[in-house]
Amino acid sequence: MKSVIIIGAGLGGLAAALRLQHMGFAVTVIEKQKRAGGRSNVLQEHGFRVDIGPTILVMKETFDETYRAIGQDLNRRVKFVPLDPNYRIYYHDGAYIDLFNSMAKLAAECERIEPGVTTRLFRFIGEGAKKYELGMDFVARNYDHITDLANPQAAARLIETGAYQNLYAQAGKFFKTDKLRKAFTFHSMFLGLSPFDALAMYSLITYADLVEGMQYPMGGIYSIVEDMVALAGEMGVTLRTGAPVEEILIDGGRAKGVRLAGGEVVTADIVVSNADLVYTYKELVPASYRRDYTDAKLDKMDYACSGYLLYLGVDKVYPQMRHQALYFSEDYRANLDAIFRTKTLPADPSFHMNNPTITDPSLAPPGHSVLYLLAPMPNLQGNVDWDAAAPLVREKLLQGLERLVDPDVRRHIVWEREYRPADWLDDINAPYGVAFGSLSHGFFQSSYFRPHNVARDIPGLYFVGQGTYPGIGMPMVMLSARLLAERLAKEQT
Ligand SMILES: Cc1cc2nc3c(=O)[nH]c(=O)nc-3n(C[C@H](O)[C@H](O)[C@H](O)COP(=O)(O)OP(=O)(O)OC[C@H]3O[C@@H](n4cnc5c(N)ncnc54)[C@H](O)[C@@H]3O)c2cc1C
Incomplete structure (x- = not known):
């Protein structure tokens, strides 16, 4: 039985772990953070439960298919x-x-x-x-x-x-x-x-x-992550959390395992990285082994945007709201140019507003709601001073809420957290604090032109998740786990 180490327990890492374990590999997932999920993580405080990242689930069939491939039925395990x-x-x-x-x-x-x-x-x-x-x-x-x-x-x-x-x-x-x-x-x-x-x-x-x-999965997107973690345990996958990988070990030109912070070495026949692909090449693979992705080449690639997020617990319910909403600023083009071209703070940010308690009151104490506000922002290639900018963006978002939902909303806030671009960098090693995924989807960073899920210059090293093809977003990441499994079935069994 061949052994596989998967670096990172994001959705891609978890989906790959389930598929590969089912195929007969002995899988160990090694995750830096205390909890699995990566970008699809959760905040649970003071009776509120909030998905911190993705909330919009389209192409659910990609999740259904992941479960079918391992002989399970997602819809019997999670209620949608x-x-x-x-x-x-x-x-x-x-x-x-x-x-x-x-x-x-x-x-x-x-x-x-x-x-x-x-x-x-x-x-x-x-x-x-x-x-x-x-x-x-x-x-x-x-x-x-x-x-x-x-x-x-x-x-x-x-x-x-x-x-x-x-x-x-x-x-x-x-x-x-x-x-x-x-x-x-x-x-x-x-x-x-x-x-x-x-x-x-x-x-x-x-x-x-x-x-x-x-x-919408009841309990939020994180309930899918929780179920994947539970399944991984039932199937015999080893999941280690709070264990950052510091280096991919290469012996005779082949990936042979990883070295963790603290020095522990874990060896395996195959190493799969679900950590960001650019970060993996730059920080985990010694430069002397990298023929295809040098730092200079990686630096020249196009990076996606980041985001500022505000999570609020309020002691009020808003039955007139929709579960998902978007606000588009008047000068949409100026907003998008600030984010993507000049990489400056947008003057009038557009934002996404999510009130999951409309569908799922269990996410908050009785009579309370969760409000999730996400404003796309430039990534850290720009020079925004986030200590100065965050209070300004927070204020704009609250003004937006006052206009669209409740002029008194501030008086009802009983719990609050925020997430800034640098948090994505610190928490999940996202280059330039990109939010949704690192490499944007221009023509020359899509399909064949996107970094492949196999490192041809380092046999035994593979990738899964948003950094490789098909790309960014939960459904694409589910597909990337399927493509990895198909590749390993061909190359490693
Ligand atoms: C705010 C936000 C909103 C989004 N909204 C949506 C949405 O509505 N719909 C949608 O489909 N998608 C959305 N996305 C995108 C989606 O969440 C991601 O594309 C997807 O979850 C990425 O999954 P992944 O498996 O590739 O990697 P990640 O979730 O990035 O997981 C990578 C994992 O690797 C771990 N790791 C990194 N370095 C190391 C290391 N050295 N050692 C060990 N572990 C390491 C990280 O901690 C992390 O757990 C959103 C993303 C964000 C941030």
Whole structure:
């Protein structure tokens, strides 16, 4: 039986551990933090339970498939409820729109904003379906050679759908108002990309979101992590937490194990890193062994954005709120340019607002709510002084809450925590404090061009998670564990 060390117990590390243990490998997961989950972690204090990272679960099938692959049924172990609408979108002028996944209700909402839009909306969704099919062709596979990209049918569809065009510009062909253009392009932010820079291909996420719908696991996203940890224990995976890896040991050119902080050495036949790929190469693999990813090459890559998060416990319930909401600033472009181009503090930040207690009151004491506010921010390649900036952003977010939800909200805050860009760096070793994932999804950092899940210069070293393909976001990370398992089945069994 071959042994595998997985560095990191993020969703990707856990999913890989379950699959590999099921395939007959002896798996040990070594996690730096006290608790598994990585970016999908949780705060539990004073009767409040808050997911600190991801809250939007689309493409749930990727989780279902992970469980099926190991002979389990996720839906028997974790209770899911559908969210409809997926989001409420608030605009600067007080208007709002609910993005339902019932098409008739969605069309009625869009007509309020842009009369006569229904036919164009349905055409947009139809085009999204084609891009989804095309995109999945590139996403759900391992790459070894550039010729793996060659696919005449896909090339024809790329041209037919204009998937290579600019996302925001293409949305402009379907929607006349800025309001609907914003509502149907913001999804690229999930991949760390501004809709003004992203490929139109990424409207496939909008399609998946609208048509497949959004699911909420009772107890929050962390209840999935808890279940994966429980399953790992039942299956015999060894999980060590509070154990930072300091070096990947290489012997005769091959990865042979890891050295932990404190000096302990753990050996294995195969090492898989779920820690950020850029961080892994730079900090855990001695430079003398790195032919393919030198520091200079890694420094030149494009990095995704970060975020400022405010978590509030309030002694009030807000039945008029939706579970998920987004606020778009008036000058959306200036907001996105500040985050992605000038890497400065946005003057009027757009933000995501999550009130999971609408669906799941168990997350707070009776009569209380949890409010999660996430404002995308530049990563630490910019020069923002976060000690000065954090109180300013907090104030903007509270003003937003006062405007959109409750003018008295401050009086009701009984518990509060925040997360700044540097916290992602300190807690999970995210380069430049990137939030959603490190390498953004421009064309040359996607599919074949994204770092592969195998280090060809260091036999025995593999990757899983957002740093390798397919990329950023929970569903992609679930797929990355499947691709890793397929690769190891071919190369190591
Ligand atoms: C604020 C925020 C909101 C998000 N919202 C969404 C959303 O709504 N929907 C969605 O799908 N996605 C969302 N994402 C993205 C999603 O959370 C990530 O893409 C995904 O969880 C990444 O999983 P992963 O397994 O690749 O790695 P990670 O979660 O990054 O896990 C890596 C693990 O490696 C560990 N590690 C690092 N270095 C070492 C070391 N030296 N030794 C041992 N362990 C180490 C870390 O501690 C961590 O536990 C969000 C992310 C954030 C931060």
